[in-house]
Amino acid sequence: MVTQISTILLFISFFTLVVPSRSRSSLVASSFIHCISYKLPSNNSILNVLYLPNNSSYSFILKSTIHNLRFLKPTTPKPLATITPLDYTHVQVTVECCEQNGLQIRIRSGGHDFEGTSYRSEVPFVMLDLKNLSSxxxxxxxxxxxxxxxxxxxxxxxxxxxxxxxxxxxxxxxxxxxxxxxxxxxxxxxxxxxxxxxxxxxxxxxxxxxxxxxxxxxxxxxxxxxxxxxxxxxxxxxxxxxxxxxxxVPPMVTVFDLTKTLQPEAITLIHRWQFVAHKLSEDLLFRITISSTIDGRGGIEATFSSLFLGRADQLLEMMEESFPEIRLRKEDCIEMSWIESVLHFAAYQRGETIEALKIRINPLPNSYFKGKSDLVYKPIPYEALEDLWKRCSNVTSPFIHIELHPYGGRMNEISESESPFPLRKNVLFEILYIVSWMDDKDGKSSENNINWIRRLYDFMTPYVSKGPRGAIWNCRDLDLGENDVCGGSNFSKSKVWGYRYFKNNFRRLAIVKGKVNPHNFFYYEQSIPPLVLH
Missing domain, CATH: 3.30.465.10 (Uridine Diphospho-n-acetylenolpyruvylglucosamine Reductase; domain 3)
Known part of the structure; x- marks a missing residue:
């Protein structure tokens, strides 16, 4: 234990010396590291999981699961320390010592959050990266x-x-x-x-x-x-x-992907799809992706994709009855195991083995991107879909991705209060909008693309959910509002964005937070604020 503490104290001294311009942060970091070094038993060395800015692996660990390059800039605030726990004790001690030293904590499991809130903060913080807790x-x-x-x-x-x-x-x-x-x-x-x-x-x-x-x-x-x-x-x-x-899941499932590029045909099918997809068998998921073409010719295309928990003959019969306009043929259908369909929808190359699922490197390259989401309760008029197609066709960004994902089935059977996720009954489909770009040397690309997707989002206002306009929590969007930078959370202020994600469940979430964490230790830009009832 003496050797461990001595080594950590050497880390603290060096850390304080290399960042003299941030003396207060340095002292807080020193106190934090002192705390965890004494709380951990001698056989549970913090050195195996602690990364400070002067550590050669600090940058690698930080960047390893940052998928949105918007938050991988030199100006992005970095953690005072990163902990990659090997067991639950490391997590316990990190929480205790952050709380004692007034440090915010950021919790990262995969790093896919759209706004990077799991690995950045405007105030001094420690990142708890759970990548090694993967049992x-x-x-x-x-x-x-x-x-x-x-x-x-x-x-x-x-x-x-x-x-x-x-x-x-x-x-x-x-x-x-x-x-x-x-x-x-x-x-x-x-x-x-x-x-x-x-x-x-x-x-x-x-x-x-x-x-x-x-x-x-x-x-x-x-x-x-x-x-x-x-x-x-x-x-x-x-x-x-x-x-x-x-x-x-059945031993064999069926998938198909049909791509339409001609405007009248594609828009007609999208319009018709809205009336059908949510009513289909619970064994059939039938979604649409509107995206930039990838063959270099410009423009956009609509891809109609399906996962059916059954054989191709059954799917053909079902589609002929419910959606004959798609003109599905048997040669369009591919039968495979369910786990092979996972690879298919994750865009792995045909023939890739399931061993690829163990690789934590994203099969698609990282990029700069901005995402937003919507819920649709009434079919979007044909004319609006025409305008949407035109707006997407004229965009100059390298890549746009708009996904229409139907609900229905089991989602209609679960009440809005069963869990915090209330956006279920009578939802026709969810919309996910993403715009991405590959470089941003002067910041202009980010500004232009973010402004474009915001304008598209504004355009869609009349055609999506209202009172409030819904949004998906896993597609985090700070445009909807956020908490104060220094940890201030006001329930009344947070309702602006909270009811968008959770509707009336937001108040219950805030009451739960007020009971278990009234001092709001677990805080970030869109964390639930504590509502303490007297």
Whole structure:
């Protein structure tokens, strides 16, 4: 223990010397490191998981899961220290010492958050990167699994497939997304019609609260367990592990991708799709992606994609009856296992093995991007879709991606108050808008592209949800509003954005926060504010 403390004190002295212009931050960091060095037992060295700015691996760890290059600039605020815990004790001590030293904490499981709130802050902070907490334990007899928050969706899918070809989990499409953030925000995926959100299939969790205690579902209580399954768990504590319910999938599924580039045909099909997709069998997910063409000719295209939990002949019969306009042929359909469909929708090359799901490198290159989201309750008029197509066709950005993801099925059966995620019944589809670009030397590209997507979002106002206009928590958007920089959270002020994500559930979330964390230790730009009732 003496050797460990001596080494850490040497780290502290060097850290203080190399950043004299930030003396207060240096002293706070020194006090924080002193705290964790004394709290950890001698056989649990903090040196294995601590990265300070003078450490040669600091930059690599920080950048390793930053997928939005907008937040990888020299001017982006960096953490005073990064902790990559190897066990839950490291998390407990980090929370305790941040709380004692008045440091904000940022919790990162995958780094895919649209606004980078898991790894940046305008005030001194410590980043807790959960990447090493990635254990997955599957119990096939009970049809459930424990998965650590630092595991990725791809790793979970892979682990399930190793145990059974007829089991899966209703999570998202991108395999490098961290489980922690995905589950805590709800989690929309291809099985949403049959099994609901990923968070709807969580049956227990382990959370470390502001006092450093490890709580399970029973000890945290119903209110907190309700809040962390769709309400943003990082507002309430550090969820280190989730117990999930596995779901049944058939040994063979069918997929197709049909791309339309001609304006009249594509718009007619999109317009018709709005009346049909949410009413189809719960075994059929039928979505649309409007995106820039990738063959260099310019313009945009609409791709109609499907995952059907059954064979091609059944799908052909169903589509002929419900959506004959798409003119689906048997040669358009590909039968494969469910785990192979995961690779298909994640845009891996045909023939890639499922081993690729264990690789944490995103199959698509990182870029600068800005995203926004909407919910649609009434079909968008044909004329508005024409205007949308025209606006997207004229954009100068290298890449746009607008995804129309239908709801219906199981989502109509779950009440708005069952979990914090209220955007369920009568929703026709969700819209995800993304604009991305590959360079930004002078800042002009970022300004132009962000302004473009904001104008598109404004244009869509008459055609999407109202009172309030809904948004998806896992598609975080700081344009909707944010908390004060220095930790101030006012419920009345936060309602501006909070009701957009959670509707009336926002007040209940704030009341839960007021009970478990009234001093608002777990804070970030869109964390739930505490509402303390007297």
């Amino acid at each position: 997955i334990s599957i119990d096939m007899e009970k049809n459930n699994a424990w998965v650590d928050s630092g595991a990725t969706i791809g790793e979970l899918y892979y682990s399930i497939a190793q145990k059974s070809p007829v089991h899966g989990f209703p999570a998202g499409l991108c395999p490098t997304v961290g489980i922690g953030g995905h589950l805590s925000g709800g989690g929309v995926g291809n099985l949403i019609g049959k099994y609901g959100l990923a968070a709807d299939n969580v049956i227990d969790a382990l959370m470390i609260d502001a006092k450093g205690r490890i709580l399970d579902r029973k000890s945290m209580g119903n209110d907190i367990f309700w809040a962390i399954r769709g309400g943003g768990a990082a507002s309430f504590g550090v969820v280190v592990a989730w117990k999930i319910k596995l779901v049944q």
